[in-house]
Amino acid sequence: MSTDIPSITLNNGVSMPQLGFGVFQVPDDETDAAVTAALRAGYRSIDTAAVYGNERGVGRAIASSGIAREDLFVTTKLWNADQGHDAALAAYDASLEKLGLDHVDLYLIHWPAPAKDAYLDTWRAFEKLLADGRVRAIGVSNFQPAHLERLIDNSGTVPAVNQIELHPGLQQRELRAFHAAHGIATEAWSPLAQGALLGEEAVTRIAERHGRTPAQVVLRWHLQLGNVVIPKSVTPGRIRQNLDVFGFELSPAELDALAALDRGMRTGPDPDTLN
Incomplete structure (x- = not known):
C-alpha cells in the first residue's frame, strides 16, 4: 500500500497534508483508539x-503516539457560542488545554453564524493568535462567498482554508472557484456524503474497473480536484483503506462521470441559516 501523502502549501507558506483523519461524531472515549x-x-x-x-x-492519542509534534498537523475549530474577540481567545486556550498541546497547526471558525454577526470580531482574534505565533495558520469552515468577501474586505488576512461540505453530490463549483481566485485551500468534510453516493452506478463501475472500493474512488476524485480531504472511520481496516488512494488515477472520462452526480445534496446544515 502506498501511503506517501502529498501536501499542499497554504497561502502563508505552511505545508498541510492533502489527506487527513476526521473525528466528527466519534465519542471521546473512542477517539483515542481511532486516532x-x-x-x-x-x-x-x-x-x-x-x-x-x-x-x-485526540490529545491522548497524540501524546502516546511517540510521533514528533513537528511531524503532525492538528486542526481544531471554534464553536459558534464562543464567537467574538475575547471569547474566541479564551476558547482557543481551552482547546489547547484539552489537546495537551502548545499550539495547533490550523484553527478554523466553525460556522459563519450570520445572525450573530460576530465573525469579523472573531477573525481579529484569530489574526492575533497568528501574529503571536500561537497558531500556524487560520481559516474558516462553512463560509459562503459573501461571508468570505466580507471577511477579506475587512481584514488583512485571507483565510488559508475553507472547510466545507463537499462530495460528488454537492460539488460547490462556485465556492471552489472563489477559493482558487483568492488563494484559499478547499477542504472537504463529509467527503463520502456519509455513504449516500457509494452505490451510484457511476461510482461502482469505476471502482470495479480499478479494483478499488467506491469510497477509494470518491477520495481519489477529491485528491485529483486538489481538495484537502478528511475521511472519518472508527474501523481500523477502513481507516487503512481510506489512506490507500495513491496507487491509481481516474481518467478525464471518469472524472466527468463523477461530475455528473452533482445535485446540490447537503448532508449537513445550511451555512446561511445555522447560528
Whole structure:
C-alpha cells in the first residue's frame, strides 16, 4: 500500500497534508483508539473541533503516539457560542488545554453564524493568535462567498482554508472557484456524503474497473480536484483503506462521470441559516 501523502502549501507558506483523519461524531472515549489506529496507518493530519467533545481523546492519542509534534498537523475549530474577540481567545486556550498541546497547526471558525454577526470580531482574534505565533495558520469552515468577501474586505488576512461540505453530490463549483481566485485551500468534510453516493452506478463501475472500493474512488476524485480531504472511520481496516488512494488515477472520462452526480445534496446544515 502506498501511503506517501502529498501536501499542499497554504497561502502563508505552511505545508498541510492533502489527506487527513476526521473525528466528527466519534465519542471521546473512542477517539483515542481511532486516532491511534490512524496514526499507525500513516495519517499525520488530525481534524477535530471544540463542539465534537473529543479534543481530549485526540490529545491522548497524540501524546502516546511517540510521533514528533513537528511531524503532525492538528486542526481544531471554534464553536459558534464562543464567537467574538475575547471569547474566541479564551476558547482557543481551552482547546489547547484539552489537546495537551502548545499550539495547533490550523484553527478554523466553525460556522459563519450570520445572525450573530460576530465573525469579523472573531477573525481579529484569530489574526492575533497568528501574529503571536500561537497558531500556524487560520481559516474558516462553512463560509459562503459573501461571508468570505466580507471577511477579506475587512481584514488583512485571507483565510488559508475553507472547510466545507463537499462530495460528488454537492460539488460547490462556485465556492471552489472563489477559493482558487483568492488563494484559499478547499477542504472537504463529509467527503463520502456519509455513504449516500457509494452505490451510484457511476461510482461502482469505476471502482470495479480499478479494483478499488467506491469510497477509494470518491477520495481519489477529491485528491485529483486538489481538495484537502478528511475521511472519518472508527474501523481500523477502513481507516487503512481510506489512506490507500495513491496507487491509481481516474481518467478525464471518469472524472466527468463523477461530475455528473452533482445535485446540490447537503448532508449537513445550511451555512446561511445555522447560528
